[in-house]
Amino acid sequence: MSLSNVPRVSLTNLPTPIEYLPRLSEHLGGPQIYVKRDDCTGLAMGGNKVRKLEYLFGDALDKNANTIITHGTSQSNHTRLVAAASSKLGLKCEMILEHRVDINDDAYLKSGNVFLNQFFNADIRYLSGDNTIEQELEKTAQAVLERGDVPYVITRGGSTPVGTFGYVTAAQELLHQVENQNLKIDHIIHATASGGTQAGLVIGLAEAISKIKLLGICANLPKEAQEKRVYNLALETMKLIDCGFNIARENVVVNSDYVGDAYGLPTKKMNNALLLLARLEGLLFDPVYSGKALAGMIDLIEQNVFGKSESILFIHTGGEPGLFAYQNELSVNF
Ligand SMILES: *Cc1c(COP(=O)(O)O)cnc(C)c1O
Numbered sequence: 524m525s526l527s528n529v530p531r532v533s534l535t536n537l538p539t540p541i542e543y544l545p546r547l548s549e550h551l552g553g554p555q556i557y558v559k560r561d562d563c564t565g566l567a568m569g570g571n572k573v574r575k576l577e578y579l580f581g582d583a584l585d586k587n588a589n590t591i592i593t594h595g596t597s598q599s600n601h602t603r604l605v606a607a608a609s610s611k612l613g614l615k616c617e618m619i620l621e622h623r624v625d626i627n628d629d630a631y632l633k634s635g636n637v638f639l640n641q642f643f644n645a646d647i648r649y650l651s652g653d654n655t656i657e658q659e660l661e662k663t664a665q666a667v668l669e670r671g672d673v674p675y676v677i678t679r680g681g682s683t684p685v686g687t688f689g690y691v692t693a694a695q696e697l698l699h700q701v702e703n704q705n706l707k708i709d710h711i712i713h714a715t716a717s718g719g720t721q722a723g724l725v726i727g728l729a730e731a732i733s734k735i736k737l738l739g740i741c742a743n744l745p746k747e748a749q750e751k752r753v754y755n756l757a758l759e760t761m762k763l764i765d766c767g768f769n770i771a772r773e774n775v776v777v778n779s780d781y782v783g784d785a786y787g788l789p790t791k792k793m794n795n796a797l798l799l800l801a802r803l804e805g806l807l808f809d810p811v812y813s814g815k816a817l818a819g820m821i822d823l824i825e826q827n828v829f830g831k832s833e834s835i836l837f838i839h840t841g842g843e844p845g846l847f848a849y850q851n852e853l854s855v856n857f
Pocket of ligand 1: 841842
């Protein structure tokens, strides 16, 4: 399987580093914990979406598009990075945001990604009226065509088969690093939501016949629904490339025990996980995705789900700008 002929633009300096977390590992007294710094993908404060956008923008340019249309929740990291990539590549960007999380203070409505979105060339508006997001995207694409531009629509956090290529190559990159650095990794853990990150990793690990166990900790859907979403996306992605191997449904494992009340609403465990990582390792994570995944990892370690002598690689998917949006919801005291 090779993705070398698939259109791709360079938006980041790869590989992202893998770092050992000695103080967290010692504190939890269990597995050795490493972090892969996909928050450091460089573009406009980084995050996992940049890897997907390298392929999605490659596809857009290949199709001669000059206007990118995308959507997300108001504090979406994805929309920030689509806007930044559009600026970097000299493309127009139309962004449709949805206020879906029931937090209504000034910080949430105006700071974080909402603030950053405005720095780029994007035309930003909120979903209003009776249209569904699909109808609104369709209408926007139509208007772009009518003014003589060529639209390219990026849906669902870039978790389309083309976007998923970004995490197939991330898995290849990661396995290469693990081998070169003589690391013995038993588990990879990361936050999952729109599914492209996990689907790509599942494919990349299956290609290498890796024994590393992959666990996605979910930020929104129940376990079964998210596993299906990721599995189906992986199958669709594999149809686009010449894969000489299969993946099994059992390769997709999701834990949805750490969502809390709803997507985007803070939990006590997430808040504590953010403080623990900041105070032990000087690292920042985000409240919506990586923070809940960390809370899950820490809780599972405390329940002795992993062997004491095993090693875990946590993929930091970024999202730190979200911290500012949640400044009234997060406590900085343990
Ligand atoms: C989007 C996002 C995720 C989830 O990745 P998916 O590919 O959508 O499953 C995790 N962490 C952060 C910070 C994100 O922005």
